Amino acid sequence: MRLVLKRLAAVPVxxxxxxxxxxxxxxxxxxxxxxxxxxxGASGTATAADITANTEKINAALGxxxxxxSQYWSFLSDIVHLDLGSSFYGGNDITxxxxxxxxxxxxLTVAAMLIAVxxxxxxxxxxxxxxxxxxDTATRTIGTxxxxxxxxxxxxxxxxxFGVWLRWLPVIGRLPNALDxxxxxxxxxxxxxxQDRPELIWPWLEHLILPATTLALSMAGFITRIVxxxxxxxxxxxxxxxxxxxxxxxxxxxxxHVLRNSSLPIxxxxxxxxxxxxxxxxxxxxxxxxxxxxxxxxxxxxxxxYPIVQGAALAIALLFTLVNVFVDLLYxxxxxxxxxx
Amino acid sequence: xSETLLEIRGLTVEFDVPAGRLPxxxxxxxxxxxxxxxxxxxxxxxxxxxxSMSLVGLNRGPRAHIGGEVxxxxxxxxxxxxxxxxxxxxxxxxxxxxxxxxxxxxxxxVGDQVAEMIRTHRKVPKRQARERAVxxxxxxxxxxxxxxxxxYPHQLSGGMRQRVMIAIGLANDxxxxxxxxxxxxxxxxxxxxxxxxxKRLQADHGTAIVLITHDLGVVAEVAxxxxxxxxxxxxxSGTRDEVLFHPQHPYTMGLLSSVPRVDGPAVAxxxxxxxxxxxxxxxxxxxxxxxxxAFAHAACGDAIPQLQQRYGGQAHLDRCVLERxxxxxxxxx
Numbered sequence: 001m002r003l004v005l006k007r008l009a010a011v012p013v014x015x016x017x018x019x020x021x022x023x024x025x026x027x028x029x030x031x032x033x034x035x036x037x038x039x040x041g042a043s044g045t046a047t048a049a050d051i052t053a054n055t056e057k058i059n060a061a062l063g064x065x066x067x068x069x070s071q072y073w074s075f076l077s078d079i080v081h082l083d084l085g086s087s088f089y090g091g092n093d094i095t096x097x098x099x100x101x102x103x104x105x106x107x108l109t110v111a112a113m114l115i116a117v118x119x120x121x122x123x124x125x126x127x128x129x130x131x132x133x134x135x136d137t138a139t140r141t142i143g144t145x146x147x148x149x150x151x152x153x154x155x156x157x158x159x160x161x162f163g164v165w166l167r168w169l170p171v172i173g174r175l176p177n178a179l180d181x182x183x184x185x186x187x188x189x190x191x192x193x194x195q196d197r198p199e200l201i202w203p204w205l206e207h208l209i210l211p212a213t214t215l216a217l218s219m220a221g222f223i224t225r226i227v228x229x230x231x232x233x234x235x236x237x238x239x240x241x242x243x244x245x246x247x248x249x250x251x252x253x254x255x256x257h258v259l260r261n262s263s264l265p266i267x268x269x270x271x272x273x274x275x276x277x278x279x280x281x282x283x284x285x286x287x288x289x290x291x292x293x294x295x296x297x298x299x300x301x302x303x304x305x306y307p308i309v310q311g312a313a314l315a316i317a318l319l320f321t322l323v324n325v326f327v328d329l330l331y332x333x334x335x336x337x338x339x340x341x
Numbered sequence: 342x343s344e345t346l347l348e349i350r351g352l353t354v355e356f357d358v359p360a361g362r363l364p365x366x367x368x369x370x371x372x373x374x375x376x377x378x379x380x381x382x383x384x385x386x387x388x389x390x391x392x393s394m395s396l397v398g399l400n401r402g403p404r405a406h407i408g409g410e411v412x413x414x415x416x417x418x419x420x421x422x423x424x425x426x427x428x429x430x431x432x433x434x435x436x437x438x439x440x441x442x443x444x445x446x447x448x449x450x451v452g453d454q455v456a457e458m459i460r461t462h463r464k465v466p467k468r469q470a471r472e473r474a475v476x477x478x479x480x481x482x483x484x485x486x487x488x489x490x491x492x493y494p495h496q497l498s499g500g501m502r503q504r505v506m507i508a509i510g511l512a513n514d515x516x517x518x519x520x521x522x523x524x525x526x527x528x529x530x531x532x533x534x535x536x537x538x539x540k541r542l543q544a545d546h547g548t549a550i551v552l553i554t555h556d557l558g559v560v561a562e563v564a565x566x567x568x569x570x571x572x573x574x575x576x577x578s579g580t581r582d583e584v585l586f587h588p589q590h591p592y593t594m595g596l597l598s599s600v601p602r603v604d605g606p607a608v609a610x611x612x613x614x615x616x617x618x619x620x621x622x623x624x625x626x627x628x629x630x631x632x633x634x635a636f637a638h639a640a641c642g643d644a645i646p647q648l649q650q651r652y653g654g655q656a657h658l659d660r661c662v663l664e665r666x667x668x669x670x671x672x673x674x
Contacts, residue, residue: 239443241399242444245399245430245435246430246457247432247461257446261448334448337495
């Protein structure tokens with residue numbers, strides 16, 4: 001329990017450090033929000049003098065003319081008051097934007113995680129049980145290849161194959177535009193249940209399959225390797241021999257003795273891999289025009305929309321930290337030896 | 342006492358190792374009688390564990406080659422397939438392993454580990470199996486067995502864990518219990534408690550026990566018969582008193598003289614057997630112990646001596662060619 005409390009106590013510190021880094025990093029990028037806005041968008045009719053004048057006006061309006069330290073201070077105090085500011089473009093409230101996009105990203109990453117765990121566990125166990133055979137070699141080779149494939153390549157490939165050639169699945173967005181959807185929680189599955197609208201589920205799944213699988217495949221290859229290694233290790237443990245001595249069948253030994261004991265390293269890796277999954281979701285969301293936090297973040301960076309970048313990065317960091325606290329809780333559930341103290 | 346329960350004939354166990362084929366057990370004939378405690382004595386690598394694990398096929402695997410026969414209840418367990426063996430394991434023949442902490446599942450409550458043994462072979466409801474598990478834990482001398490049943494292995498002491506292991510072994514009242522160095526990992530006081538427990542259970546249930554040990558003190562305390570192993574073969578066997586008090590084979594003599602004795606002369610250093618046991622793939626043509634034997638002569642290298650009755654009692658066998666009389670060669674322990 002103490003372990004979990006410790007991790008929870010560290011969350012604000014992590015978020016403070018991270019928000020400081022994001023605050024600094026975005027301002028180190030060449031260009032500023034004002035230059036983009038001052039040029040008058042795409043019309044390009046503004047003169048140099050106009051631009052300079054506009055820039056000053058805009059900087060003043062956005063508070064970007066103040067010293068960096070005072071900008072930093074007001075950014076921090078706003079966060080403490082749970083105010084993430086509003087977008088430089090259009091003035092949308094960031095908290096509201098995150099409320100719309102974060103559920104989409106959670107859906108995507110959780111779906112990807114489930115697919116990856118399913119594939120990774122099955123192939124990893126299979127490879128371990130058939131160690132040294134061609135099945136083992138084939139599984140590991142495919143695993144290595146899939147986890148070496150970059151997300152964007154896999155994403156574009158799947159769009160071309162399943163969306164363009166085969167026309168099996170939609171490749172853009174989260175739900176069809178024509179669909180009449182009034183979000184309540186913004187989690188489609190949850191809303192479908194709460195609003196009693198089962199017809200929402202299929203279009204949602206249809207849109208989720210490709211991006212989630214794209215995201216899942218590289219992680220699945222990694223999980224395969226970890227699962228294989230830890231199952232092999234546990235298979236060599238003395239208590240597995242005890243289970244055989246009892247007269248248990250191989251299936252019962254696997255189910256009751258091997259899996260639980262090999263799950264610890266697997267769960268650790270899953271928690272850490274969730275971070276790279278979130279990173280991958282930024283790319284995947286962009287490729288599939290999926291309205292998640294990653295997409296929001298990329299647009300924010302391109303437009304130098306500081307509050308959006310800061311808010312989106314914070315949201316992703318918070319998600320990652322919470323997942324790892326959950327992983328710690330899972331440890332305690334899985335291994336009674338850790339429950340002391 | 343004399344009814345043969347399990348008979349081992351020409352048992353060989355070989356393992357594929359990088360250097361070739363390691364003969365862990367090189368032809369063993371041995372019988373176990375109903376209700377007796379048979380001690381299998383030898384140094385590490387002498388083949389005693391390989392022998393006992395192959396009785397229930399626990400060392401089967403792609404790198405193991407097991408030959409010979411293990412006759413039990415009218416069938417040959419060496420030839421039996423895995424499915425048939427699963428019916429024997431844990432029900433007719435159970436094993437108590439050495440390091441109970443490693444041999445118990447760290448993530449399962451010990452009561453459930455005992456109950457699992459019961460439910461593997463008998464169709465009883467979970468609750469009933471759990472209740473029986475608590476009874477068994479009480480029977481092996483665990484105070485407050487109901488509480489212990491809910492504990493995880495790491496929450497128990499070493500002695501308690503070994504008792505749990507024994508409770509698992511006894512759960513289905515097997516005819517044979519193989520105890521593989523059951524006291525090695527324990528304190529001396531706990532050791533003798535566990536030994537007395539085994540002895541009592543053997544008396545109460547009539548379970549035959551194969552006790553694997555390298556500790557001659559343990560043998561003296563509980564064994565009915567003794568078989569001494571060296572380099573994969575039995576080199577001497579007989580009743581406990583015959584082997585311990587009238588050893589015939591120079592190796593047994595050496596083992597016995599290296600045990601400290603309360604009533605013996607005070608010595609600065611206990612005698613040790615020179616050299617180290619054979620562990621490699623290559624084996625000599627003659628007696629495997631000859632290179633270390635103080636009495637070895639040219640004839641010892643000719644052929645492997647037969648295990649036969651020589652100078653001792655009727656059932657006291659040894660595997661040595663040395664001509665001698667007990668008067669001239671008495672290296673009494």
